[in-house]
Amino acid sequence: MTSDAPSENPSARQRILLVTGLSGAGKTTTLQVLEDLGWETIDNFPVRLLGGMVGGKAVQPAPLAIGFDSRTRGFVPDEIITLCSQLAAQSDVELETLFLDCASGEIERRYNETRRPHPMARERPVLEGIKAERELLDPLRSWADNVIDSSDFASNQLQQVVREQFADTAAREMTVTVSSFGFSRGMPPLADLLFDMRFLDNPHWIAELREQTGLDDAVGAHIRRDPAFAPSFDRIADLIRTLIPHYAAQGRSYLNIAFGCTGGRHRSVYSAERAAQVLREAGFSPTVIHRNLGTRPADPLERR
Template identity: 75%
Template sequence: MSGAGKTTALQVLEDLGWEAIDNFPLRLLASLVDAEAERQAPIAIGFDSRTRGFAPADIIEQCEGLADQSDVELTHLFIDCSDGELERRYNETRRPHPMARERPVAGGIKAERELLEPLRNWAEILIDTSELATNQLQQVMRERFGKSRDREMTVTISSFGFARGLPPLADLLFDMRFLDNPHWVPELRELTGLDAAVAHHIERDPGFAPAFSQISRTLLELLPRYGAQDRGYLNIAFGCTGGRHRSVYSAERAAQVLREAGFSPTVVHRNLGNRPADPLERS
């Protein structure tokens, strides 16, 4: 989608050593791939509704034809964004939407979404930038395309609060709101899942041990299978209501389990810095 972050994505790929080409004439796509066949660097070709000769059906047909060649490997990435966020971005920058013409920005976004729907459904990878800042999109691109397939899968474990929105990129998500909420214990409210007192409170919950044991077995079963499918990345998210207690502790424990199994996960606590707020803590 125009305004979703294609330019940023191409810039990151260029920094990673790809040859990035934007809005390349589609009728020349096969010739470009054939001409670059001997090059070692991969090619990133970006296109949107402004590209000359743009027609989703033709793009899909050309790419599927290229994919049949034994010396060509294709990955299809669609960068999406919610209509409301796209409209906000265009209104903020005062840039004209390429398909708005004489109509409001919302009309151009709607028309473009309908046009691109076949490409969105066809793409192997979808990145939704509705809640991603530019630097976050850059990080996502580096995680997904920065390592070659003969390297270890990048595993990220994150904690978050449901009251503050779902994470946009979770592959596996575990809801820990069935556990007793430390927020309602006055002496634990200002603490987090990194503190021993909160950890002890969560571990005393009779539902924690059996559930976490099952989660651990699931992760240890699935991660090798994801790796066998040439996944370069995997995002695992643990959620609770506010994102400060149960999810944080669970994410840290899961990271410990995976490290003991030989993985090297990165841990990110999205809402750890948020202040506790009673109106958000319903469960």
């Protein structure tokens, strides 16, 4: 005789992540990242209908992320908490909540930049709408399993935090990104390892090399002729090979290695390409990004 009771096997449980938070704190970005990670995503779903689409015998093959906020129809925080607590008690459901928070001043800045109206401001100043929404959502923030404060995050930084927290790391190897950049155009915000290559002779000041980049053979040959390059880069390569297993052992999903020079077109580009080759030889498949490769050479920026 077979039983109709839901399986107690944890692998058969339907994983659901409820994503909510303050308007402008990054819910849309978060759902996009989750979708890239293989989640099924629904935004602005009426939460009162949640009980009819989860649980039961037909477990979803992919985890499900559901976004909702103060704009969602039937949004009553206390009722949502009660309903979701009941669902979380089901043996065939694994339910988590993620609350996206952000400082009021930063949300105000974002709304002023986009010139979009805050959903709870109406005819009032933006800050009053933010305050009213924060008070409304306070029970959800206190109840949430996970809280991410995006106050100090650019969009790409929030994306990385979400990836690190919700990617299925058990079946994934660490993703390594190697990038080049120009110090004169700003520091990269997410570099785990950063190498300053401005000690090398600058090809910008060689007329025939100025319009070329570190991807061109002539620029690479010029950099290799610098007596400082080979011994320094060999040490950098050894350091990278040494550190990567330690980062992986800590459960890291992403590692960002950055090489900088003044303008981000010559020395850093060549060094990043060489480092990517070192990583390929070590069995990795690095992503290579040259942030400032497309910018035009400019003498005032090339002070070193």
